[in-house]
Every structure is written in C-alpha cells, then in structure tokens.
Amino acid sequence: MSIDWNGVTHVTKVDPAEELPSDLALLDRTDLVIVGGSDDVTEENTLAVLERLRSAHPELPLFQEPYSASHVSSATVEAVDALSVPAVYNGDRDNFVSKHVEFFTEIARKPDEAFGAGLPVVGEYVRSKGREAVADLAEKVLGEAYVVQNLDSEAAAESGVDAAYTPEQVAGAALATESFYGFEVFYVEYSGTYGGPEDVEAAATHLDDTVLLYGGGIRTQEQTEEILDAGADAVVVGDVFHEDPDAYLRTVPE
C-alpha cells in the first residue's frame, strides 16, 4: 500500500499499553500516527486505542506497527490505513527475512487451512473474509527498513541487534533500500535517546523515492529542526507524547 507522504513532517508513535493523554486535541498538528509497542500490548488495547484515535481525528492517517501477529485482527486491519512491518537491517535473520516469509506464508494459505500456529489471528482474519482478504491484507502492508542504533533499547533486544551501524553502513543500507529492496520507508531508530543528525545525513544522500524517518529522544523544537535539516522527511515522536504534553507540542515543526 502507498500513502501520500507529502507534507508529513511529524509522526506520533503511540504505545497502546501506555495511558493516552486526556486531551487528544494534542494531535491536531501531527501528520500521521503509528500505533504499536511490545510490553503489555494486546490486540484488545491496540484496537481500543485505534478506535479512540480514529474517532478523535477521522482524517489523520493511522498505522498499526505490530510487534507480534497476535496484535493483528480483522478489526485492527480494518481500522488502519496501513500495517507497517519493520525489517531490521542490523537485526538477526528472523527480523529481516524469516518472520516475514512466515507471515506471508500464513496469509497466502487457503482460507480453510489458515490456522497456523504462528499467526492464528491473521489466519482467522483470512478465514472470515475469504480469499480476497489475502489481497486486501497484503495491500495494506507497508515495509519499513529499520536501522536500530541504540543497543540498550527494547527495540534492539526484540530484533536481535548486537551492533549499531556506522554512518557509512547506514548510507549503504539506505542505498540498498532505494535500489534493491523496495521498502517504502527507511527508519533511523534511536529509540529513547537522541542520536543527532549524522546517520540521517548519511542516509538522506541516497534516498529519493524512499521516505526517511528518524525516531528517538526528540523532546525539543531544535532537535526536530536539526533532524529535518539533515534530510529526514519526518521526525517520529513517541515517549514524550505519553509523558509530557507540553514538550510534545514543542516537537511539532513550525
């Protein structure tokens, strides 16, 4: 699936296991919301958050980024514009290729066989909708090429990352994304810590059709500007949305 990235400079990442701010008008100036997380995330709390967000901001593009197939159901798929699935360049084999082939093998199965141990909910979705659901579901999938740069983060642990990339390797992974793998998004992820503009600059040189996102530790307007000036299409702001509404509002570019 393809969305219109024009004008998307600020993305909010919402963890369904965390409290939402009471006033969702906070999201008036963000351009896209990605819902996903690992600890304590379920299909139920994901769906609840998706529905609250959709109801508060019907026009805002909404993604689900599932950490586990058990977070995906026919209801979550229908609630979102895209199912964004990370492939982690510096992760283990599972997180770049194996689990994606398993995922697509599961959804490619005939509906009446679609009860794989790995992805029962997706299987149930395909079964409930019949054959055309495979195409619909595949159509909503959006590939995100990640480089996970904070080794102490949960994201690194989840995806089997044991070494950060040098800026040269970030450039290589960006060029590989643009020229070889066709992921729609290249994502520099510093998860919880501010990584500065260096990796973004390295990646931006090689990206043209690919959207460049940066996430990690953004808490100020200056950081947002620094990352956008370095060539990112958008910053992704997560923790501060849940923790500090005033700081969150300052991360929106002027």
Added chain:
Amino acid sequence: MSIDWNGVTHVTKVDPAEELPSDLALLDRTDLVIVGGSDDVTEENTLAVLERLRSAHPELPLFQEPYSASHVSSATVEAVDALSVPAVYNGDRDNFVSKHVEFFTEIARKPDEAFGAGLPVVGEYVRSKGREAVADLAEKVLGEAYVVQNLDSEAAAESGVDAAYTPEQVAGAALATESFYGFEVFYVEYSGTYGGPEDVEAAATHLDDTVLLYGGGIRTQEQTEEILDAGADAVVVGDVFHEDPDAYLRTVPE
C-alpha cells in the same frame, strides 16, 4: 533499473566459463540473456562474452548476474542493461541481506575512499567515474528474489541453502516479494534439474507487478509450455545452450 518485460518468455543464461556455441544466431529467438556463473568465472571472461553477445545481437537485453564483486568492473557495467543481483530467501543471512548492505556500503562511499577490501573493482569503478557513478551503478541494479530448490546444486552451496521451500513457503515468499520486498523478479531456481510446475503455480497466484522466472533442467518444448502454462512469465534455459544447440532451440516457445 526497470526493463520492459512485455513479451519476454524465454531467457538464456550464459556461463562465461563455458564455451559459447560457434553460431550465435542460436539466440535469434530468445528474449533476454543473463551472463553469470561461479567456477572459473572472471571479470575478463565475463566481459569477453558480453562483448561477443552485444556485437552479435545489439538489441537483445543483456544482464550480468555477478556471483562475486570481482566479476564487476566499469566495463562490464557499461556493457549491460542491468546488473541483476540475487537475494536468496532460503539461503543464509549473508545471501539475503549482509552482502547486499556491504555491496551498497561500498558503492555509497566517497570515490576517494572507495577501495574496500571486499569490492575493490566496484570501488575502482566508482573512483574512475566520480560521484555520479554511484547513482548510475545503483540505477542498473535489479533485485532478483530467489528460491533455490535443488539442494545438490552449486547454487544451493554458494548461497547457504540447506532446505528447499514447500510450495506453501514458495507462495509466502512470492507474496512477501510482491507486497513487502520490492524485488523486480521472483525466480524459482531448480538449477540443473527439472522441478515441474508446482512451485511456479504456487508463486504465480501472488505475483502481479513482479516478474516470475523459472530455471532448471528445461530441455524440451513441453517443459517450457508446462512452466509457462503454470504462470511463469519466462523460462530460463542455461546448460542446454552450451551443451546441445538443437535441444536448446526446442526450448523456445512456439
């Protein structure tokens, strides 16, 4: 890079370390030639074959499929329409992601630093051509998603394949290619042995934008027809081109 696949139903794979048939008019009815191999292949014999083919058939699309970066030079890149680079789904991590990131890291380097140990020839190419060469080279790269199904083949050994995919997994890999990875080609490779139509049928169900190639053991018109009827865009014929010109001609679809 993107080529026009309309009307491409027969592809010839030429091993530069093998003798070419004396009469290259044999190639009059093939639609595309891919040059590449492993044993005894060098940049020199690759280039010599590319030049003979180009001179005999100036209009025939010509790919180089390098098994090693040392087979690539500025001269080979200039001689071809595309540099086709395999990613092997059921291969080891090296053959799906690591060596591609290394490859693109190398070509993304600044020209005067582009003498990596891994890819000196590509480095030399980039250096000799300057910065714009990176974009040119990247532009010519065409990603091929392989499933290597003959475990006794050299292709399996080269790419670290230790298990063939079931038809269900082939379907999953095809859907992953179409929906997630953006490779231009999905390639069912039986390398030296005829695999029949089953995997091709499984893959074809899920491919729309992606070109579906089948290679392996094709020696008769009936086999070609069986594979095309199963949904392949084209058959790839290799061994028999070098070994048995009459049989080769019979593999061209009517």
